[in-house]
Amino acid sequence: MPFDTDPTLISDVTAAVKTAGLTLRDRYTPHARGVSLSEVIDEIHANDDAVLDVLREPLLRARRGSQWAEDELAGGALPPGEWWVVDPAEGNINHVHAMPDWAVTATLVRDNQPVLTVVHLPLTGDTYTAVADRGAHLNDRPLRVSAKTDLGAALVGTGQAKPGEDERTFRRIGESVTAMLTGGLVVRVSVPATLQLIHVAAGRMDAFWQFSDVRSGLVAGALLVREAGGTVTDLAGRPWSTGSRDFLAAAPGIHAAALSVLSPIA
Known part of the structure; x- marks a missing residue:
């Protein structure tokens, strides 16, 4: 509807x-x-x-x-x-x-x-x-997302969703940062998620990912990025919803490349 x-x-x-x-x-x-x-x-x-x-x-x-x-x-x-x-x-x-x-x-x-x-x-x-x-x-x-098509030229970001998450989540964050430091240009690790996602929606950053499903940090940015022309999925490439376990919002031109870097990190 x-x-x-x-x-x-x-x-x-x-x-x-x-x-x-x-x-x-x-x-x-x-x-x-x-x-x-x-x-x-x-x-x-x-x-x-x-x-x-x-x-x-x-x-x-x-x-x-x-x-x-x-x-x-x-x-x-x-x-x-x-x-x-x-x-x-x-x-x-x-x-x-x-x-x-x-x-x-x-x-x-x-x-x-x-x-x-x-x-x-x-x-x-x-x-x-x-x-x-x-x-x-x-x-x-x-607002309009970035027109970049090269992950190697991208400014990307992530961060923890809340204190005290499980050890597996912290390990995935660390591994993903290492992977993106190799695949991207610069990686920001900061909180909160929404303050990074508004930069993605405005084309100042090129992607943001998170290994968490905390709704309040993702729903606002997810809609802003979508409506600014970005792509928002989980880390298996499926359309994101509040029921998803993880999150990727990116400019369309680098989404597939970012997904290929992040999806193997289990």
Whole structure:
């Protein structure tokens, strides 16, 4: 079923995410917060709680019948219907360490495919939006992925999805970085995923992959890259959905080459 592109929905969601972004910006400090692990985790949770307090109700009100995916670190398929997958502080670890790479994201997922997303960067004021079959934009400017066709000229990236993943996932990340350092030009390893995926959608980076299914870090970028003309699959080359176990988003001209490097890493 085609997505109902109610013209007021994207503006309502954008307004809600920008308002939430003000809350997160007000909590930002020029110094790192927290010394012990427990203190850092407390700061992360405080950020999440403060932003969710102003974001949840406007989003549920904006889309009648939508539901809320509670666990931002969860992965796997969602039940049928429309769900808000939100990261109230995407790059939260950066925020509490006084680094600038963080955002507020809200994505509407229908039957395990993202259909509308807003990513707002409060420090710069930039807002990335995409609606299924309507294109992707930075503020009011259309986005387009890179035209590169040579993986050897590509800037690519990856990163861990969350702390404490299993040893196999960490090993695959390390092996994939080594492989891409040989196959590509430059590899970035950083968090969060969305902040790399907006660069892929804008043609500043050429590919991003992840050995994880954490939904909140992938759904926004997946839609932005698709709507900017990119290719989004799992690492077996199948079309990606929230039920996929891993992820690759790339410019079409290098997707096959990136897949050939990454798919053997099991």
